[in-house]
Amino acid sequence: MSFYGNIISNVAWKSNHNPVGDYYVSAPFYRVPSFAFRLPSPPSPVILPSPTKLREQMPSPLDNLNPDQRAAVTSEEPRLLVLAGAGSGKTLVLVRRILHLVLDKGVDPAGVLAVTFTRNAARQMKQRLVEQAETCAGAEAAARMSRATVRTFHSLGYLLLRRHWRALFDRPVRLVTDTPVTGGEQEETGRRTTKGELLRKAIETLYPDPSFRVEFKRHLWDYVTSSDEADRFSLGSDPRRRRFVTLGGESVRSYAEREVANLLHDRGIAYRYDKPAPWGGIAFRPDFHLPGHKAYIEVWEFAPGGGRTERRSRVEAYRANGARLIEIWREELLDFPKLVRRLGEELPGALDTPGPPGDLSRLDSEHAGYPEAIASFLGLAEEVLDKIKTHYIDTETLAAKAQKIDNPHTRVFYSLFLQIYGQYDRLLQRDGALDFNDLISQAVRLLREHPEIRERYRKRWPVVLVDEYQDVNTPQVELLKELVGHDNSLTCVGDDWQSIYGFRGAEVEHILSFERDWPDAEVQSLRVNYRNSAPVVELANLSIRRCRSFREKPSLALRRGSSPVVLHRAGRLSSDGAGWVQRRIEELVESGEFRPEEILILYRKNSNWRLLSERIGALGLPVRHDTIHGAKGLEARVVFLWAVVGGRAGFPGRMRGNRVLSVLAREQGVRRLDEERRIFYVGLTRALERLYVVTEEHNLSAFLKSLPDSPFQAAHSQTAWRDDLERPCDNCGAALEADWRFCPSCFAGLAGDDSRSGD
Numbered sequence: 001m002s003f004y005g006n007i008i009s010n011v012a013w014k015s016n017h018n019p020v021g022d023y024y025v026s027a028p029f030y031r032v033p034s035f036a037f038r039l040p041s042p043p044s045p046v047i048l049p050s051p052t053k054l055r056e057q058m059p060s061p062l063d064n065l066n067p068d069q070r071a072a073v074t075s076e077e078p079r080l081l082v083l084a085g086a087g088s089g090k091t092l093v094l095v096r097r098i099l100h101l102v103l104d105k106g107v108d109p110a111g112v113l114a115v116t117f118t119r120n121a122a123r124q125m126k127q128r129l130v131e132q133a134e135t136c137a138g139a140e141a142a143a144r145m146s147r148a149t150v151r152t153f154h155s156l157g158y159l160l161l162r163r164h165w166r167a168l169f170d171r172p173v174r175l176v177t178d179t180p181v182t183g184g185e186q187e188e189t190g191r192r193t194t195k196g197e198l199l200r201k202a203i204e205t206l207y208p209d210p211s212f213r214v215e216f217k218r219h220l221w222d223y224v225t226s227s228d229e230a231d232r233f234s235l236g237s238d239p240r241r242r243r244f245v246t247l248g249g250e251s252v253r254s255y256a257e258r259e260v261a262n263l264l265h266d267r268g269i270a271y272r273y274d275k276p277a278p279w280g281g282i283a284f285r286p287d288f289h290l291p292g293h294k295a296y297i298e299v300w301e302f303a304p305g306g307g308r309t310e311r312r313s314r315v316e317a318y319r320a321n322g323a324r325l326i327e328i329w330r331e332e333l334l335d336f337p338k339l340v341r342r343l344g345e346e347l348p349g350a351l352d353t354p355g356p357p358g359d360l361s362r363l364d365s366e367h368a369g370y371p372e373a374i375a376s377f378l379g380l381a382e383e384v385l386d387k388i389k390t391h392y393i394d395t396e397t398l399a400a401k402a403q404k405i406d407n408p409h410t411r412v413f414y415s416l417f418l419q420i421y422g423q424y425d426r427l428l429q430r431d432g433a434l435d436f437n438d439l440i441s442q443a444v445r446l447l448r449e450h451p452e453i454r455e456r457y458r459k460r461w462p463v464v465l466v467d468e469y470q471d472v473n474t475p476q477v478e479l480l481k482e483l484v485g486h487d488n489s490l491t492c493v494g495d496d497w498q499s500i501y502g503f504r505g506a507e508v509e510h511i512l513s514f515e516r517d518w519p520d521a522e523v524q525s526l527r528v529n530y531r532n533s534a535p536v537v538e539l540a541n542l543s544i545r546r547c548r549s550f551r552e553k554p555s556l557a558l559r560r561g562s563s564p565v566v567l568h569r570a571g572r573l574s575s576d577g578a579g580w581v582q583r584r585i586e587e588l589v590e591s592g593e594f595r596p597e598e599i600l601i602l603y604r605k606n607s608n609w610r611l612l613s614e615r616i617g618a619l620g621l622p623v624r625h626d627t628i629h630g631a632k633g634l635e636a637r638v639v640f641l642w643a644v645v646g647g648r649a650g651f652p653g654r655m656r657g658n659r660v661l662s663v664l665a666r667e668q669g670v671r672r673l674d675e676e677r678r679i680f681y682v683g684l685t686r687a688l689e690r691l692y693v694v695t696e697e698h699n700l701s702a703f704l705k706s707l708p709d710s711p712f713q714a715a716h717s718q719t720a721w722r723d724d725l726e727r728p729c730d731n732c733g734a735a736l737e738a739d740w741r742f743c744p745s746c747f748a749g750l751a752g753d754d755s756r757s758g759d
Contacts, residue, residue: 059136061099065092066744072524073097075491079521081469081514082493085555086540086685087531087635094467094493095128101463102145103137110147113461113483117152117468125467126150149461153476157439160446160457167450168442169432176428176435178382195385195435196378202423212419217247217266218336219412220373256299256330257287263340264288267351271297279321293347295324304329380660381417383503385424387664389437390473390505395421401663410659440475447482458485469494469514471506477517490518496551497544498682500629502675512549527554528744529685531635533561536691539711540684546706547674556750558740563690567704567712569697573643574611577694581640582615584692585623588638596621600636602628602683604653608643628683639687644680644695644704651701652676677703 062070069089072082073096084090098114101107116122126148134142151159161173176195206212244252246261250273257273264271272289276282277296288297298314300307318325326346332339344351388395395418402414428435434442447454464484466472469492472480484490492514499508515521529537537557544550570577581601588594601616603609606627616623624636644651652673680703684691693712695704731748742749 061096061103061132061136065096066528067747068524068526068528069093069096072526073100075522075524077522078489079518080489080491081511081518081521081523082491083495083523083525083551083553084493085495085497085526085529085553086682087529088526088555089530090493090495090526091125091128091467093526094465094491095125095132097491098129098148098463098465099132099136102148103133103141107463108147109145110149111461112148112463112465113156114148114150114465114467115153115156115480116150116466117471119152119155121467122150122152122155153472153479154436154439157443157479160443160453161434161439164446164450164453167453168446171432174431174433175439176433178436193433195382198427198435199378199381199385199420199424200374202420202427205423205427206419212416214266215412216416217262219416220377254299254301256301256328256333259333259336260288260297260299260328263343263351264290269293269347269350277321277323279323280317284317290347293350295326295347297326297328299328299330301330303331380413381420384417384660384664385421386437386505387661388421389435389441390475391664392474393664398663405663407659410663413660414663437475440479444475444478444482447479454482455485457483458488462488464488464490466490466492467494470496470499470508470511471501471504472510473505473507474510477510481517497678498632500632500675500679500682502671508549508675512551525553527556529555529557530744531688532557532685533559533563533687533689534741535561535564535711536684536687539565539691539707540681542707542711543677543684543703544681546703547677548670549674556741558742558744560741561689565691565693565712567693567695569695569700571697573645573694573696577696578612578615581612581642581692581694582619584640585616585619585621588690589621594638596623598637599623599640600631600634600638600686601625601640601642602631602686603642604628604651604679605649607649612642628679631686632682635686635688637688638690638692639683640692640694641683642694644693644701645699646701647699650699651680651703
């Protein structure tokens with residue numbers, strides 16, 4: 001008897017597997033004492049039509065599958081990994097496998113658990129299951145299929161904890177979500193607040209403490225708000241007048257002047273900025289006048305010894321008028337504590353006590369630049385928090401490690417973060433709440449500490465399937481291991497080549513080493529790429545194979561394609577690069593062959609779009625654009641991969657906070673570079689027909705430099721293939737489009753293809 005036959009006979013059909021005419025009667029399929037816990041009620045008996053009768057009346061779940069897809073759908077192995085490359089029919093295989101098990105093998109749909117990563121994906125999968133069950137077996141089968149459980153990992157964890165909270169806690173679970181939720185989401189997750197809101201609340205709670213407040217403000221001034229500007233203007237004056245905004249809400253000329261203004265403001269020292277001196281005439285304007293201390297401050301944007309003529313004339317003016325002058329050089333800001341001590345000596349008693357504490361909302365709302373700084377800090381704090389919880393990092397060990405960090409930015413960040421994290425945890429405990437990371441880890445704890453609950457759910461869901469397995473992390477795999485016992489089946493579908501969410505905690509190692517977590521697993525590859533043309537597949541395959549770690553698998557384009565990949569080397573992206581893209585889009589639309597909605601512009605980071613947005617906006621056409629992360633799952637007939645250049649915003653991109661995150665990562669450099677290559681691969685494989693890659697002549701991405709020229713040459717046939725011309729397959733008689741390179745029904749013509757390329 002097959003493995004799935006055992007599932008039916010031993011679990012799903014236990015006790016009352018009695019044929020009644022052309023139907024089977026399914027009895028409740030688990031009986032476990034409830035003990036002290038409230039356990040879910042078993043499903044009521046359902047009537048299932050026999051597989052034989054279904055086959056006589058309805059289409060098969062195996063219809064229109066290619067041999068690879070059919071092998072994956074019908075596999076009898078209890079542990080199965082389906083490696084589904086871009087455009088290979090991943091979701092189709094997962095849905096058809098469930099239909100096959102239910103309609104052909106007699107598995108009760110209530111015994112099926114399918115897990116994915118987003119609510120939208122879960123909703124779409126459930127909808128497809130119900131619709132295709134109706135197509136194959138009628139309305140009653142569709143109604144039964146609705147009994148299958150399709151959930152995200154987090155909603156699954158919440159389901160378990162909501163039902164069994166008494167096993168772990170003294171009150172029902174309340175949830176802190178990653179993003180605001182409404183309606184159905186609130187019912188599903190019991191939403192209370194968001195993680196970002198709670199982190200901000202933790203900062204507000206700590207903010208009245210002078211030592212925390214000064215350190216936090218200083219971090220925003222020196223490393224967050226000013227870091228981008230310092231990169232642009234080398235800590236000097238901005239050529240655009242008065243761009244830098246202080247805590248007092250005024251605009252000043254330079255980063256250095258803002259640092260001084262912020263220090264004076266925070267210590268409650270009144271000052272006048274850039275106002276005429278009463279003794280020097282309207283043209284003589286000191287940088288800062290401190291009326292209460294009868295002193296003036298000049299901030300020199302050059303090192304000591306520089307700017308002799310300018311400095312000499314101003315210093316002589318102060319001396320001639322008996323005015324007290326305090327001089328500050330820009331480089332002194334590199335050792336801020338030392339500068340504070342010197343000013344304390346120059347202004348005795350003035351800097352001993354910080355000024356009024358104020359509150360975070362005032363800092364956030366009144367001063368330009370600081371809301372963005374706080375948002376940036378909170379975003380990085382959320383990412384660090386997720387990694388700490390996902391990877392089970394001990395905070396005491398992290399604190400000891402942080403004290404030894406040489407980089408002051410990173411050291412100060414962790415000094416602040418660990419205080420905030422402690423307060424965040426106290427707020428969670430006060431509210432009896434869990435965040436999304438806790439949902440998984442606490443669900444694992446529930447099943448480990450209470451075997452009777454674990455066995456109940458193993459019997460409830462004898463068939464478990466996971467979509468997008470390349471995006472799982474360690475806690476999610478641990479949850480699967482608790483739910484999948486010896487008598488359960490597990491099918492996972494994914495593609496390590498498309499694992500691009502490492503910043504969210506995804507660990508590609510789990511799909512790379514699937515057989516380590518699930519011994520004796522079968523691996524089935526889906527070889528045919530139905531989405532992309534051969535030139536695109538060839539380029540994408542060459543690119544992904546530059547990764548240090550990846551699973552080797554064939555990826556073969558069904559369509560030849562009539563257009564090679566075009567590489568445009570612009571002199572400058574902002575001028576001729578943007579103009580070239582604008583002209584190409586105009587030509588494509590004016591040709592009548594493509595509609596604007598069929599064109600998609602992709603880029604690595606949102607900042608890349610600013611170089612192009614004005615040109616595209618001038619077209620007045622509804623052309624789509626997005627980051628590659630935002631476009632995963634999308635496709636378009638024409639794709640422009642924009643700004644494939646070197647540097648911070650190119651390929652590979654350098655993320656802000658990289659030094660902070662590297663403290664938590666293992667082999668950060670190799671892993672990060674591999675993920676960047678996978679992001680590049682995902683961008684390439686969004687193109688259905690035409691792909692344009694835009695770079696700069698003297699600033700090529702390292703990814704382009706590592707590729708041969710051949711994928712970009714017009715070596716492929718330029719014949720305009722007519723999709724309406726068909727020919728029969730010599731082997732099976734299936735109708736083949738003229739552009740197809742082999743028969744997708746029987747794979748005739750596939751033999752001899754080089755599985756390592758798309759050509």
